[in-house]
Every structure is written in structure tokens, then in C-alpha cells.
Amino acid sequence: MKKILATIVVFAGACAFLLAAVPGPAAPDTPGACSADNETAAGYILLREDVLTRPAVIFNHEKHVCALGERACADCHAKKADGSLVFKFPKNHPDTDDPDSLMQAWHDGCIGCHSERAQRKEPSGPRTCGQCHVKDRKSMAFRHMPVLPSYYEPLRDTYHGDCIACHSEPLRKAEHAPVLDWKKFHILRSTLPEPEQPPSGFDYQRHYKHTRTLEKDCGLCHYLSPEKRQAIEKEGKEPECRDWLLEPDPEGSWREQDYAHARCVNCHFARVTAGEEKAGPLMCSGCHTPEVRTPEQMQDVARPECEQKETILITSGDAAVMDAVPFDHAAHQLRTTSCQDCHHNGLQACRECHTPTGDEKGEHITLAQAYHREHAGRSCVGCHNRQKQKGECAGCHHQLPATLESKSACTACHSGSLEALQRKRAPAAPESLLPHDTKDSWHIEKLGTDYEKVDFKHLAMAKALAAVSEKSSLARYFHVDEMAVCASCHHYSPLEKGKPVPACRTCHDAQPTAAASRPDLMGAYHQQCLGCHQKMGGTEEKMPHTCEGCHAAR
Template identity: 30%
Template sequence: MTKKVSFQRRAGILLVVFLFIAFAGLIRANSLTGGNNPPIGEDAREMSTPDIIMIDLPAIPGGEQMPAVRFFHDRHTDALKGKSCNECHLKKDQSYIFKFKRTKDSDTETDMDIYHTNCISCHTNEDKAGNTAGPLNGDCRSCHDSKSEPISTWVPINFDKSLHYRHESSGYLLSKFNTEGVNCGACHHEYDKATEKIFYKKGNEESCYYCHKPTATKEASAIRTASHQSCVGCHQQLIDVSEKTGPIKCAGCHEKTEQKKIKVLKEVPRLKRNQPDTVLLASWTLLPGTTTESAKKYMKSVAFNHKTHESNTANCRSCHHDTLKRCGDCHTETGKKEGGYVRLEQSMHDKDLEKSCAGCHRVQQEASNCAGCHEMIAEKSFRETACDKCHSVDLTGEKVFPIVKETKEILARQELIATQVALPPVPDKLIPQEVTIDIIKDKYEGAKFPHRMILRKLEDRIKDSRMAGFFHGDNLTLCAGCHHNSPASTQPPKCASCHGKTIKAANDGRPGLMGAYHVQCITCHQKMNIEKPAATDCTSCHKKRI
């Protein structure tokens, strides 16, 4: 009995010691991760943050490769308590270089020593001062943790027209180039290969993405590096002189909830870049040897309203995805390397390419004001498309080729004015005010369908859409949203003309009448974000029969 008690006592002591060690380890781990900050190890799987930077130096030949370090940038920024970027980043030519404690990469051993010496030294100093600190010397796996899988919530920021104008009109942006009183040269520049220096040329401004690609090239840094050095560096310089500016933390630009806090201007003046108001899309007019006779072999040209499209896109890159040159400079009739061998016809008509005209229009049809009808309308094949809706400018009457730019702009403007004719709405007397749908009433009474009110509501929702106004072309087009396979008419056939009373679908896929009504109405409500009546609220449309 005595031995048994002694054993139980020893087991109890061991249990207490074990719990104490475990508790001490938990405190230590919590300290290493910064208290309430995102955890490391297994618990990090449940953590999400936009500020993860992977520190992964090239492997040393013949050496053991440690797992990459997941560095939480915003956590460290907060720990600096208002100190500037120069705590970790050096400057070159008065600009921050966003590498850690160096202006350029060296060999792996040198860079690794920079990280270890400076990171551990900072953590040690913080620990001695009684502050929450990161891993200390010997805590290798606290940083090099292959099991840690935090979820990055990083999202790109859209430098849209509103943000662009706020920077363009700011009184704080000062260019080192002579930019005639404008801010453009503070960000925009070109690269001189001969002198290996950057310079600014007014009127040649282009998107940063055109030169700064996802990965660095011989002549330009990666877009991520260039953006941070330019944007964050400028913001920090303004903070240093106590001026109000944009964010310097990762979340400020790359976290969804923070992005929603960015002020958006309702009215943004047109971007000034010598662009035309109207364009005549007719690349073939520039081909050598083009004559009045050879012009007959080409499609009619397209009058393109450049100014209107500018106001309906986020920025120039929405269409000019790789350069601000004409589409036909890279996308030729037969295709070439500069355009990825995408032919001009494909670049305009391929519905699977968001940068193409047809592809962009297809995306616009998914908007709530459009999707209610377009979701249920079968997509036409290419051969069924009315080409002359866009290809409407006949140039066979022109005597001189190539046609000069000014003449093409005039021709495009004239065509656009001629086609911008507002169509009168269908008169009320031709639209039934209410339609009773009771042909299949059984458990429920017939539905009272407010026909005229719904049509007028659809008209109201698209009245400001110039795209709808152009492509609908007929004041009866909206009727096709429901009467989708019959000729446009103020007296279309009943739904029962094509959809039978039987529940079973026809051999060609047409649903029965009940299915047709419910799919058409419910899908329209869902796509147009109409909450009432709900799809499951049967009696809102037809009363239950007693």
C-alpha cells in the first residue's frame, strides 16, 4: 500500500512538472509570435493576413536548405511604434530601397548573415527592454517553420481613375523633372538605354505595367518593387515631414476592408494624354498599296467612341493591355510575335478574351441590370451576329489612301452622331397593363402579372446605358427578354405556344410550361438582385386555392 501511494505521488509530481513545462512553452511561443498577433505553427493555419512576405534565399550549393521564412510585415511595422522605414531599409539617391538592410542582393551567405544578425539583434534588444519580442538566437524553427501555413488575404489594388486624379492634382507630389507645373513626372518616366538613366517626356506617359513586369528584367525592376519604392517611398517621405498621405502598411492597400475606406471621387476629369474623342477602326487603310478598288475587299470600318469608353472603364489598361499603341500595331491581320500571334479579328471578336470588344461586352451583360434578360437568352453563334451593327462606315468612296488621322476622326464622329438616335418607348396602349397567367392553375390560383410596370422598370434600369441603347437598336428588343424565341412584336405568341402543359421537357430541351414560367421569372429576379418575392414564396405570386 505504501509503495502504491508513493507511485501515485511520484506520478502526480511528474504530471505537474509536465504541465508547467508545457505552460511555459505556451507562454514562450505566445511571446515569440507577439501576444495577440498571428500565431505560428499549426495554429497559423487558421490565420489570415495580407502582409505575408516570403524570405527565401537561393540554396547554398551542398548546404542544407531551411524552409522559407514567412515574414509578417505589418506586425513589425506596428512594433516600430511610429519609427520610419529606415529602421530596416536603406536609402539610395534619397529613395528607400525595399530590401532588408542592403541596397542590392549579394551571395546567399552574406544576405543570410544580414538577416540573422539584424533580426536577432533587434529581437534581443526588445526582449532585454521587457517588450514583446520575436525569436532569439537558437530559435531557428520559430521562423523557418515548414508546418506554418497562414492564409494570405493579399489582393491587388486597382489604381483607378479616381486614385490617379487624386495623385495628379495633389500639391504634395513634386517631380525631379521639369514637368511644366504638372505632377506626371513624379511617377511616369522612360528609360534611356544609352545612358542607363530615366527621363520624363510629356505626352508619352504610359502604365507602369508596360515596362515593369511581374518579374524583373535587365532594364526594369519588377512591378512590385517599382510600386513599393515609388508609392510607399513617397508616402513615407511625406510622413517624415508630417504631411497627410497614403498608407505605408500592406493592409492599407492590399486588404479588402481597407480598400473600401479609400476615398473615391464621383466626378473625375478626363485623363489628358492626347487621345482622340473618336477613332475609325480601319487598320487596313494604312497598308501600303491600298486603293479604292482594294478597299472593297475589306469589312466596313468601325466608328469607335473613345471618349465614352474611357468613362466606362477603370483605366487605359482595360483595353491597351501591353502598350498605348494602336491595337493594329501588335495585332495584325495574320498575327505576329509582338501581339502573341493573336490576330486583329480575334483581338476584337473573341468572347473569351476580356480585352476584346466582344469579350468586354459579354462581361457587361453580367451586370444586374442586364443579366435578368441576357442570362436566359441563348447566345448567338458568330455567323448569326449582325456585323453591320458595328461595321457601318463604308470607305469605298474615298479617293485617297492612306486616309489621314484627322479625316478618319471626322468620319467616325459623323457616323456616331447619325446612329445616336433615341428610340421612343412603346406606347402604353400597345402594352397590356396586367396579364393573368392561369392556364395551368391547379393547387394555386392564376398569377396576376404586372406586365406594363415590369417593362417600364426594365426601361428605367437601362436608360443610362449607352451600350444597351446602341445594341438594342429597337424599342421592342426588351420584349425578347421574356419572349425570347419569337419575332419582336407588340403581340407575341403566348408562352404555351412553345411550352406544353406537361412537366416533361420536349425532345429539344424546351421545359414544360410550369418550368418555363418559374425558371424565367425566378432567374430574372435572382440575376437582377430582386429580393421579393423570394423563389420559395409561392403565394406572393399566386394565392393557394381553397
């Protein structure tokens, strides 16, 4: 039973417990407002325990908030001595693992409230088992067990509903049924819907609204230890913005749902009670909105100013064996949605937790791994790889291996000088890179007998790729070699300005062979050309996705 209780996830104010949100219709136009039906993804919560003898309860939190009023949180949630709410349910949760006691406490909380409202002739909720525990496949989990006589009773409904129904439509005689070994027949355990609770994403815009409303009082949200506060006071100073961001709060992290909901919703509730004009939402959909703002949509939003240096050299200290990495903080702020995109546990330097050899504070992730993990969202390399998955980059990069093994991979970042940030790379005109006798376009013939030749506009395509590359600040910085754009198609070939490259058929056989370790010529053309078109997501007119878009049928 303790294992069951450990699965409870308490969602403060916005949610409740045992969370696995059930997808619902779109949220109303005004987040946090009561709509006609309150059917929002943020409002639904699936209450379940794997040992329930009845189907799980699908609980609509927002419908209850609208019915009881935003100030009625204390009807369901207990209060501390200081008046703040404890977002657990039921209020009088028994200190026991006894299933019957737990069930009774939940039923007293829900059915008791419904009964009291019904006695007062007020709109009330259901008071019978089946009205809350609705038999619905979406909220039922079946155990993996064989259908033997001893197991028949708990599986009766499933057996009758599925097996017999299937054998009855259309009606057939028993002898027509295939012979089955019934002792090996199993009911497979089904999976419940994945949580789809929209994130509450505290991005730059939401942070700016809080900063402006709260008059830059960092202490309302951020932590400063008593020792550090005393040290600052001894110097006759007031805490600055940066002072509030270097120490983790011992009571919890903003990335923990329980802690964040308790702090946020209680603050909103206190401001509502005090009659503040700007108080913040109390309902799920007020914060948990399906819309996610992009960095481009927040270009005009002021970024936090915390006395940080805008250009720095990142180094691992005395243990460094590579040159330092120049880093433009201001430029990266414009390309992220929040400070937490990179800083996941305060604003201290990465090396404070991630040491060269690994430390428990950094979950034994070394400093090199923290910066270089290729699939980590917060590492430098991982973030850059994620950018390369965007359409304008993926056209070329989807087939290029993402590796740090090339000779130029290290020096592209580890230049050791801030001057590298000021370096402006002027891309060469594509026509200046080609051999002088290269035609602007030609026909690709070896594509079988079903289609006409392809009119391949080589120079126009090279110019288009160069233009896409020039628009990206990431590409402008990392496309060090002037032949970088050419490498997207001419992979594995030595590339040098003004010199010809091997034809595709040099490596890719015109006739497919079973022993070939690489695509044949037709496969290579389609993987490169069609693959690029599909990844970039262009129109059929400019980037055809169909056969006839490139070559007419004969």
C-alpha cells in the same frame, strides 16, 4: 532549390517575399496608420517554402513597421548607392542554393534583431522556433504520400493528431473499427489559403491626387526614351503629357509588383525624409485598401487630359475588311476606373502590338481577338459582356446567348462613321409594339395543382423592362431593334411590331417528357420569371423569389 527560390515574390515596403497573404480582420479607419493591434489583411504575409520542415511563418509587416518606425526600413532592407531601398530580405542574402545557408541568413535577420533588442531591454519578437513557426493547419501543407513505415516519422504529428484522435472520440474497441487496407491509406496534400492582399488600384482619383501633389511632373512616374527626348528638344518643345505614355519603361512595368513597389515606396520614403507635407503612405494598408471605388463614385474626379482625341474611328488600317468603329473616348472614361482598364501597356494603338495575323509583341493575340474576345476584361466585347452581368441587365441577358453570330452583331459597332455616336434612338412605347387585341394582364393556369393561377401583368412588366433599358447608355446604343426588350422573354420567336407571337406552350410541352430537348412549360416559366427576378435582385414584394410571391398555395 533554384525552383524554390524562383517562387519568391518580393513586395517592396508594403510587403516582403513569398507572398500568399493570410486573411485578417478589417483595416483601421485611417489607412496606413498604426492601430492598437495592426490586424489588417494588408499587413499579413505568409512566409513559406514547400520544403520547410516546420510550419510556415505568418509575418505581420505592419506590426513591425509600427514597432520600428516608418523610417526604419533600412533595418531590414538594403540600400543602393543612390540611397534607394532594395526590398528584399534578408539584407545580406547569400548567393547560394544551400538550404542551411539560406535558413541561417533568414534566422540571422529575424532572430538576430530580436536578440539585439532584448539585450537593450526593448520590446522584441520571439527567439525560439515554435514561437514563429506556429503549428497551425491554416499555414501547413501536407504532402500526398501513403502511410507506410518508412513514411511514418514525418507524418507522426498528423497521424496522432487526426487518426488516433478520431478513433478515441468516443472510445471504441479495436474490433469495432472497419477493416481498412492501410497500405492504400493516404494523407492528402492540403491547400494553403489563397492570397487576399487587397489591390492597390491606381484609379482616376489616386492619379488625380498624385498629379496635383507632384505639380503635373509626369517624369516622376512615366518614361521617355533619350532618343525621343532629344527629338523633342530639337524641335524646341517640351515633352507633353502624351509623350510620356507611349513608350514602355525598359526597367519594368507598373503592373509588375517588384518594380511598382520599389518605385512607389522609395518615392514616398524620399518625400518623408525631405520633410514634404504630402509624402504618401509607407505602410501596406495605406495603399492596399479593401475599398474599391466605382466609376459612379468618381464621376466628379477629373480624368487625365493627354492631348487625346475624344471621338475617333477605330480601324485595323490597310488590312481592314470591315467598316471602322466609331469610339467615344470621353464617354468611356466616365465608365472606367482607370486608364489601365483598357490600356495595359502604354497608350499606343492596339494594332501596334496586336496585328491582324498576330505578333510576339502582342503575345500572338490578333487584333480581332484583342477587340472581340468575349471573356477578356480589356476587349470591347468582353467589357460589354461584363456589364450585362450586372443585375439590371442580367435579368434578360442571363439566358440570352452572348454571341457575335447574329446578323446585326457586326453592324452595331462597325458603322464606319462618327455620326453614329450622335444618333439618338427614341424607344417606342411598349403598348405601341403589341397587337391591338393584347390584354394588359391575364392568368397563367398550367402550373400544376398545388398553387393558384398567376396574375401576369404583361404590359406593366414590358414597361418596367423598357424603363430599365432606357436608363442604360449601353442598351440605348445596342438595342437597335425596337423589339429588343420583347426578345428577353420571346426568344427564338420571329418578332415584328404589331404581330402576335407563338405562345410559350407552342415549344414547351405542358407534360414533361424524358426525350425533350428543352424545358417543359413549368420549367420554362420558372427559368424565365424566377430567373429574371433572382438575377435582378429585386425585393420580394416587386420581384418575388418564393412560390407564394407569385401564386398563392391552394
